[in-house]
Amino acid sequence: MDRVIYLDNNATTMVAPEVFEEMRPFFSERYGNPSSLHSFGGNVHHKIDEARRRLAALLGADENEMLFTSCGTESDSTAIHSALDRFPDKKHIVTSAVEHPAVLGLCDHLEQRGYSVTYLAVDEEGRLDLDELAEAVTDDTAIVSIMHANNESGVVFPLQEITEIVKQRGALMHTDAVQSVGKLPLDVRKTSVDFLSLSGHKLHAPKGVGALFVRRGTPYTPLLIGGHQEHNKRAGTENVTSIVGLGKAAELAAEHMEDEQTRVQAMRDRLQEGLVAHCPDARVNGGGSPRLPNTLNISFGYVEGESILLLMDELGICASSGSACTSASLEISHVIKCMKVPEMYAHGSTRFSLSRYTTDEEIDYVIEQVPPIIARLRELSPFGRG
Amino acid sequence: MWDYNDKVKDHFLNPRNVGAIENPDGVGDTGNLRCGDALRLTIRVEKVDGVERIADAKFQTFGCASAIAAASALTELAIGKTLDEAAKVTNQDIVEYLGGLPAPKIHCSVMGAEALQAAIADYRGEKREEIGPEDKIICKCFEVTEKKIRDAVFHNNLTTVEQVTNYTKAGGACGGCIPEIERIIGEVLAEKAAMTCEVVPENERDALIKRLLEEEIGPALGTHDGGLQLVAIDGDKVVVAMKGACQMCANLQTTVNEFVQKELREKVDENIVVEVGG
Numbered sequence: 001m002d003r004v005i006y007l008d009n010n011a012t013t014m015v016a017p018e019v020f021e022e023m024r025p026f027f028s029e030r031y032g033n034p035s036s037l038h039s040f041g042g043n044v045h046h047k048i049d050e051a052r053r054r055l056a057a058l059l060g061a062d063e064n065e066m067l068f069t070s071c072g073t074e075s076d077s078t079a080i081h082s083a084l085d086r087f088p089d090k091k092h093i094v095t096s097a098v099e100h101p102a103v104l105g106l107c108d109h110l111e112q113r114g115y116s117v118t119y120l121a122v123d124e125e126g127r128l129d130l131d132e133l134a135e136a137v138t139d140d141t142a143i144v145s146i147m148h149a150n151n152e153s154g155v156v157f158p159l160q161e162i163t164e165i166v167k168q169r170g171a172l173m174h175t176d177a178v179q180s181v182g183k184l185p186l187d188v189r190k191t192s193v194d195f196l197s198l199s200g201h202k203l204h205a206p207k208g209v210g211a212l213f214v215r216r217g218t219p220y221t222p223l224l225i226g227g228h229q230e231h232n233k234r235a236g237t238e239n240v241t242s243i244v245g246l247g248k249a250a251e252l253a254a255e256h257m258e259d260e261q262t263r264v265q266a267m268r269d270r271l272q273e274g275l276v277a278h279c280p281d282a283r284v285n286g287g288g289s290p291r292l293p294n295t296l297n298i299s300f301g302y303v304e305g306e307s308i309l310l311l312m313d314e315l316g317i318c319a320s321s322g323s324a325c326t327s328a329s330l331e332i333s334h335v336i337k338c339m340k341v342p343e344m345y346a347h348g349s350t351r352f353s354l355s356r357y358t359t360d361e362e363i364d365y366v367i368e369q370v371p372p373i374i375a376r377l378r379e380l381s382p383f384g385r386g
Numbered sequence: 387m388w389d390y391n392d393k394v395k396d397h398f399l400n401p402r403n404v405g406a407i408e409n410p411d412g413v414g415d416t417g418n419l420r421c422g423d424a425l426r427l428t429i430r431v432e433k434v435d436g437v438e439r440i441a442d443a444k445f446q447t448f449g450c451a452s453a454i455a456a457a458s459a460l461t462e463l464a465i466g467k468t469l470d471e472a473a474k475v476t477n478q479d480i481v482e483y484l485g486g487l488p489a490p491k492i493h494c495s496v497m498g499a500e501a502l503q504a505a506i507a508d509y510r511g512e513k514r515e516e517i518g519p520e521d522k523i524i525c526k527c528f529e530v531t532e533k534k535i536r537d538a539v540f541h542n543n544l545t546t547v548e549q550v551t552n553y554t555k556a557g558g559a560c561g562g563c564i565p566e567i568e569r570i571i572g573e574v575l576a577e578k579a580a581m582t583c584e585v586v587p588e589n590e591r592d593a594l595i596k597r598l599l600e601e602e603i604g605p606a607l608g609t610h611d612g613g614l615q616l617v618a619i620d621g622d623k624v625v626v627a628m629k630g631a632c633q634m635c636a637n638l639q640t641t642v643n644e645f646v647q648k649e650l651r652e653k654v655d656e657n658i659v660v661e662v663g664g
Contacts, residue, residue, distance in 0.1 A: 304422065306450035310398065323450070324422035331527070331559045332422065347422045347448075380404055380454060382426040382446035383419065 003316040005362045009202075010151050010179060010295060010353035011320060015245065016204040022248040023206070026241040034238055035229065044240055051247025058250040059196070060187035061213050067233045068211050068243050072178040072199030073102040075212040076145070078223040078234070079174040079195035080106060083143035084115070086219035087172075090142035094171070096120045096128060098153075098335045103145050103176055120146075126155035126286040126339050130165060137169040148177040148196075149184065152322055152335040152351055153286035154295025156180065163191045172218065178202055178210075182253035183260055183292050194218040200242060204355070205249035209242035256356050264354055265293035267363050271352060272296050274367030279374045281384060283345055285336065294354040297322075299336075299345035302384030303377040308350055311373045317366055322349040344383065389488040390451060397455035397484065402462055405444045412509030414501040418529065423449030423494065425457050427501040431469065431509055438469040445501075452491040459483045460498035473506050475499060476541065477553075492552045496538065524566045527559035535567060539574040545633075547571070579629060585616045592619045594654055599626065603649055607632060607641070614646065622657045624650065638662070 006014070015023075032041030034048055049063070056063040069075045080093070080103070095107055097119040107117045118136040120128055128146070137144060144166045149156045159175055166173040174195035180186060182203030188196060195218065200209040214220050214233070226235030276282050281301035300308065305323025312319060322333030324347060331337070332346045341349060352366070378384055390398070410428035417424035425447050432441040443464045445457040459480050464472050477495040481487050487495060521533045538544060538553040547567050551558045557567050587593040599616050607613050612632035617625040626646065632638060647660040 302448065304449050304453075307398075307454060310451045314399065343419050347419075380401065380446060381448045382406075382415075382424060383448055 005315075005317045005365060007352040007354060007358065007362075007366065008318045008320050009355040009358075010154075010292075010351065012201045012207065013204045013355055014357060015206050016249060016252055018252060019205055019245045019248045023241045023245040026244055034240060035227070047244050047247075048238055048240065051243045051250075054247040055211055055250040058181070058186075058254050059213060060189045062216065064231070065188075065213055065216055066211055067214065067230045068209065068238065068246070069234060070208060070239065071210040072100075072176065072197050072202075073210075074223065075195075075197030075199070075210045076100075076102045076174070076176055077106055078212055079197060079214075080110075080143055080145055081223055082195075082214075082219070082221045083172045083174070084110070085221040087142040090140050092116050092118070092138060092140040092142065094118045094120065094133070094136045094141055094144040094146075094166075096122065096146050096157075097338045098122055098126070098150055099145070099147055100151055100176060100178065102178075103147070104334075107145075122155075122338050124340050125288040126150060126153040126335075127289050128157055128162070130158070130161060133162060134165050134169070137166055137171050139170070141169070141171040143172040143174055145174040145176065147179070148175045148186075149180040149292050150286075150335060151179045152333055153289075153297045153339065154179075154292040154353075155286040155289045156184065156291060159193065160191045163193045167192050179292060179295075182249070182257075183294055185257055185261075188213055188215070200246040200249060203249050203253050205246040206242050209239055209246050211246065259356055260293055264356060264358065267358055267360060268294055268296050268352075268354055270360075271354075271363050271366060272298065274363075275370060278367065278371035281345075282374075283341075285339060285341055285349060292353075296352045296354075298350055298352070299341055300348040300350065300374045300377075301345045302381045303348045303374060305348055305350055307377050308348065308373060311376070312370065315369050317369065319353075320351045322351070323347045390455070391485050393485045394452060394455045394487065397458040398451040401445075401454055401458040403442075403444045403458065403465070404446070406446060407442060407444050410505075412505040412507075414503065414505030414508060416497045416500040416504060417449070419448065423447070423453045423497060425449070425453065425497050425501045427457070427460065427464075427505045429464065429505045429509065440464050440467055440469065440472055443505075449494065449497075450491070452487055453494040453497065455484060456480050456487070456494040456498040457501070460502060464502055469506055469509070472502060475502055478542070489552045493555050496553055524570070525554075525556035525558075525563045527562075528555040530554050530556035532570060535570050536574055539571055540578065545571060545575065579615060585618060587619070591654060595619060595624060595650060595658070598650065598653060599624075599646075603646055606645075612641075617663055622655065622659055624658055624660045625663045626660060628662055 030044055032044045034041055034045035052063045052066050056066045093115055095103055111117050120132055122128055146162055148159050163173045172194045175193050176197045178199045181198040194215050196213040198211050201207040222233050224235045229235055229238055275298055279300055283299050285297040285299055305321030309321050322336040324332045336346050336349050407428040407430050411431040412429045414427040427445050429440050430442040431438050443461040445461055447454045447457045463475055463483055477499040480495040480498045521531050523529055524532050524535055534554055535556055544550055547557055547564050550556055550567050557564050587596050596616055604613050611630050613629035614626045617627050642660050650658045
């Protein structure tokens with residue numbers, strides 16, 4: 001394949017060249033163990049501290065409130081298990097029906113072990129009902145885990161208001177901010193969220209590194225137990241190279257934050273307008289809600305997502321779909337389903353997610369190439385002919 | 387492009403016989419939007435010298451790449467066949483024509499075969515099969531009936547729920563009907579076993595072989611959830627079909643040689659050779 005137009009950045013991102021350069025020496029030259037007493041290893045530890053400061057700065061956190069993990073899933077699991085461990089008498093969890101499998105899968109597992117879980121629905125625009133949230137949180141609720149922004153629809157939940165409601169009712173609050181960190185300005189001092197999860201590979205750091213914000217004073221029990229690493233909060237020799245990369249990526253994200261809100265968002269909006277204008281029977285999912293600046297979830301009526309993706313793939317355009325045929329379960333995406341997207345449109349839901357590396361030329365190309373693909377599939381379809 | 391072979395890709399990227407025949411002689415609709423795929427097949431039938439032949443076929447598909455490829459292959463298979471030949475086209479024929487489909491996509495070929503049968507039935511003026519009182523929806527998520535599951539299990543020798551899901555989609559979403567699917571698989575396999583023709587022994591020696599297999603050797607295997615059935619006796623050759631756990635057993639040949647054959651040699655005739663078949 002000659003040309004790749006990568007519009008699947010909510011799945012994973014390219015490691016930024018600056019990040020890669022920052023990481024390079026730690027593979028083969030500066031390979032010391034940060035726990036060693038000799039300065040060859042000890043100096044490596046200073047780089048972890050620097051990465052921690054850089055990441056804390058992006059979130060407005062104190063560096064002692066950040067711990068590095070192996071991925072977003074580990075961060076989510078650590079937060080939720082920690083809360084359950086510290087409140088053994090509380091047997092209830094509140095989450096949303098549109099969470100990432102990292103949280104939904106864990107909740108399902110916990111339900112089988114005697115916990116009860118409330119799954120808050122979203123409306124057709126992908127929004128939560130905060131009154132429903134307030135009713136759901138009881139004295140028995142150990143933790144509420146609600147994502148900051150949805151990976152599929154891009155819809156952003158009001159973290160500050162949600163946290164207020166949860167904290168008033170005495171439960172701990174965790175947010176999976178894997179999709180929003182680096183794309184939206186975020187200041188943990190403006191909310192009282194207890195835990196916040198993030199993942200390196202969604203913000204141009206490598207795969208295999210994540211982090212968890214744990215507010216000072218929040219009850220905490222480690223998930224991985226053993227050595228003293230991460231100030232006794234997460235045992236296991238640090239993934240130094242990737243942690244260094246995540247630190248650099250956080251610094252870059254802060255520098256590019258304005259670009260993300262302006263140029264990237266403008267490209268997303270242009271893509272949306274172009275596709276809606278040139279593809280009849282298209283609808284934007286979650287378009288009426290606050291959204292991540294880089295995400296467009298659009299449904300093309302009367303056609304099916306896998307076919308769209310494969311025809312785009314022939315042209316080097318990478319996106320993803322919530323259609324049943326692209327999932328292992330034969331069912332449409334739980335997010336699309338929960339948003340009650342009409343059946344005629346649900347199977348044709350397609351997600352384009354941009355990054356700072358997306359260019360105007362690429363957006364032009366997609367606006368030019370996708371409408372004929374949709375028209376071609378409509379020709380094949382028995383539906384949508386009045 | 388994922389798990390598709392070149393032939394499937396070709397039929398997806400360059401589908402043959404797309405569209406709808408005007409004033410068709412027969413129309414076959416299968417699938418529905420809720421399930422995420424649907425197929426409409428239209429056929430034109432010509433009668434020459436009293437033989438009815440499918441002169442043309444066109445399709446419209448809403449579905450994934452393999453659904454489109456399977457429908458395209460179906461039209462290629464159907465065109466030129468007599469109605470009697472076409473009525474015998476199965477999903478296996480479509481899969482073979484395409485050189486294979488990934489397991490989770492087999493149901494696309496099933497949809498193709500169903501559309502062809504429906505179009506032929508429509509041409510012949512047969513009533514479209516309605517869900518009768520003897521049939522019922524087993525998989526509510528994908529509206530799959532008991533009959534469809536039974537047919538898939540019967541014709542394709544399916545033995546697991548996963549296979550049934552690949553062929554019919556049943557059980558592929560909420561999973562609530564999995565116990566029902568397991569029941570149907572068990573029933574159909576039992577029916578198939580019962581349908582195997584009973585061997586009528588020609589002489590006393592064969593009668594003894596039959597009795598030993600049915601009353602001693604078979605029940606002994608049953609204690610390990612296995613079993614066997616006599617298929618034929620041809621001189622010294624005794625053909626048996628293995629049942630239950632024996633079918634999957636890695637030690638099948640040892641069991642046959644060291645137990646079944648040994649018992650028969652000791653108790654009936656030392657020249658007996660036991661073979662697995664049927």
